[in-house]
Amino acid sequence: QKEVEQNSGPLSVPEGAIASLNCTYSDRVSQSFFWYRQYSGKSPELIMSIYSNGDKEDGRFTAQLNKASQYVSLLIRDSQPSDSATYLCAVKEYGNKLVFGAGTILRVKS
Amino acid sequence: DADVTQTPRNRITKTGKRIMLECSQTKGHDRMYWYRQDPGLGLRLIYYSFDVKDINKGEISDGYSVSRQAQAKFSLSLESAIPNQTALYFCATSDNADGGSPYEQYFGPGTRLTVT
Numbered sequence: 001q002k003e004v005e006q007n008s009g010p011l012s013v014p015e016g017a018i019a020s021l022n023c024t025y026s027d028r029v030s031q032s033f034f035w036y037r038q039y040s041g042k043s044p045e046l047i048m049s050i051y052s053n054g055d056k057e058d059g060r061f062t063a064q065l066n067k068a069s070q071y072v073s074l075l076i077r078d079s080q081p082s083d084s085a086t087y088l089c090a091v092k093e094y095g096n097k098l099v100f101g102a103g104t105i106l107r108v109k110s
Numbered sequence: 111d112a113d114v115t116q117t118p119r120n121r122i123t124k125t126g127k128r129i130m131l132e133c134s135q136t137k138g139h140d141r142m143y144w145y146r147q148d149p150g151l152g153l154r155l156i157y158y159s160f161d162v163k164d165i166n167k168g169e170i171s172d173g174y175s176v177s178r179q180a181q182a183k184f185s186l187s188l189e190s191a192i193p194n195q196t197a198l199y200f201c202a203t204s205d206n207a208d209g210g211s212p213y214e215q216y217f218g219p220g221t222r223l224t225v226t
Binding site for chain 2: 046103
């Protein structure tokens with residue numbers, strides 16, 4: 001079973017700060033990576049996907065991928081209290097199966 | 111209307127009872143998945159189906175069975191529920207392409223199951 005590791009947190013940041021969430025994975029051949037946001041009691045929601053080394057920006061979110069080091073990160077700029085949630089890192093296996101990390105709890109304090 | 115629906119949304123059942131969780135989707139996706147989520151363990155794959163005639167076991171299939179009644183419907187059964195099957199269950203769907211292109215999964219609202 002391929003593994004995806006995340007720090008469980010909670011990660012606490014003040015409103016307006018940059019939140020940095022990290023994820024490492026064990027399978028060197030993985031090609032597709034996803035970040036899901038999950039509010040308490042709700043279903044996961046896809047917020048970012050990244051497939052190539054480097055950065056991918058979408059609004060306040062930036063995903064960073066380094067395949068050589070086998071890590072993927074998510075930066076949230078200008079963090080808002082509404083960003084408080086659990087962030088799940090997922091890595092695509094063959095056949096479009098996803099392996100999920102356990103998630104990092106983010107708390108943005110106003 | 112929601113693209114992926116799950117019924118029931120909440121269920122309390124007793125040890126030894128049979129229970130079925132249902133999932134329906136209007137996204138037209140061929141692939142469907144069942145996950146369970148436990149605190150601190152993230153999402154774990156129970157079963158997945160790439161089309162009506164294709165059913166595959168996931169990471170934690172023991173104690174569960176599934177039925178793909180149609181492209182749009184995928185049901186999960188617990189033949190004899192036990193307390194450690196208490197969890198949040200999610201159905202998900204995705205498009206049917208593989209290879210180098212990326213495809214995302216879309217989740218239903220979840221079913222909270224409690225086995226007493």
